[in-house]
Amino acid sequence: xxxxxxxxxxxxxxxxxxxxxxxxxxxxxxxxxxxxxxxxxxxxxxxxxxxxxxxxxxxxxxxxxxxxxxxxxxxxxxxxxxxxxxxxxxxxxxxxxxxxxxxxxxxxxxxxxxxxxxxxxxxxxxxxxxxxxxxxxxxxxxxxxxxxx
Numbered sequence: 001x002x003x004x005x006x007x008x009x010x011x012x013x014x015x016x017x018x019x020x021x022x023x024x025x026x027x028x029x030x031x032x033x034x035x036x037x038x039x040x041x042x043x044x045x046x047x048x049x050x051x052x053x054x055x056x057x058x059x060x061x062x063x064x065x066x067x068x069x070x071x072x073x074x075x076x077x078x079x080x081x082x083x084x085x086x087x088x089x090x091x092x093x094x095x096x097x098x099x100x101x102x103x104x105x106x107x108x109x110x111x112x113x114x115x116x117x118x119x120x121x122x123x124x125x126x127x128x129x130x131x132x133x134x135x136x137x138x139x140x141x142x143x144x145x146x147x148x149x
Contacts, residue, residue, distance in 0.1 A: 013025060013027075013031075013036075013037055013038065014026075015038075015042040015043065015044040016044075022044075022045030022046060022114075023042065023043075023044045023045050024044050024045070024046055024047070024048055025037060025038060025044030025046070025047045025048075025078070026047070026048050026049075026050070027047050027048070027049045027072075028049075028050055028051070029049075029050070029051040029052065030051075030065075031049075032047070032049045032051075032065075032068060032069050032072050032080070032082075033065075033068050035072075035075060035123075035127070035128075036127060037072060037076060038076055038078070038124060043078070043117075043120065043124075044078060044117075045078070045079075045116070045117050046078060046079045046080070046081060046114055046117065047072065047073070047076075047078055047079070047080045047081070048080075048081050048082075048083070049069055049080055049081070049082040049083070050083050050084075051065065051082070051083070051084045051085075052084070052085050052086070053065055053084045053085075053086055053087070053088070054085060054086040058104060058105065062084065062086070062087060062088050062104050063088065063104075065084075065088075066082065066088045066090060069082050069090075069092060070092050070096040070098070071096065073092045073093065073094055073095070073096050074094070074095060074096040074121075075121065075123050075124065076094075076121060076123075076124045077094045077117055077118040077119060077120060077121040077124060078094055078117045079091065079092060079093050079094050079114055079115045079116070079117060080092040081110075081114060083110075086104065086105055087102060087103055087104035087105050087106055088101065088102065088103060088104050089101065089102040089110045090102070090110060091110060091112045091113075091114065091115075093115040094115060094116075094117055094118045095118075099112050099113075099115065100112030
């Protein structure tokens with residue numbers, strides 16, 4: 001290509017300001033699979049997920065990848081614009097609903113408005129704290145009831 005360059009590991013998720021667009025949190029391919037996509041004080045107004053699902057083939061993979069993107073939207077309360085070169089491309093609102101979509105192995109354009117983000121969710125504030133509190137409570141109760149026997 002005549003362009004010199006290299007790839008290097010970044011230092012985690014960032015929110016970027018693009019002139020003429022709301023602040024965006026880019027998530028490349030499988031990065032959408034991991035919770036905690038928003039780190040730091042600057043919350044994005046939307047996520048963009050660019051991915052190549054072709055290696056999944058026509059099986060369950062592309063559909064599961066889309067479902068996880070929907071979960072990430074719900075978890076963070078942030079809409080997702082998902083562009084997959086072999087499908088499934090979609091606009092997902094912050095409640096996980098697909099507002100526009102392009103099916104698997106279809107060429108075209110997803111046309112729709114980007115929904116606004118909602119207020120920060122409990123999960124995006126506290127993460128897995130709820131889970132660990134539940135586990136700790138269960139372990140404590142198990143210990144108490146096991147001593148009573």
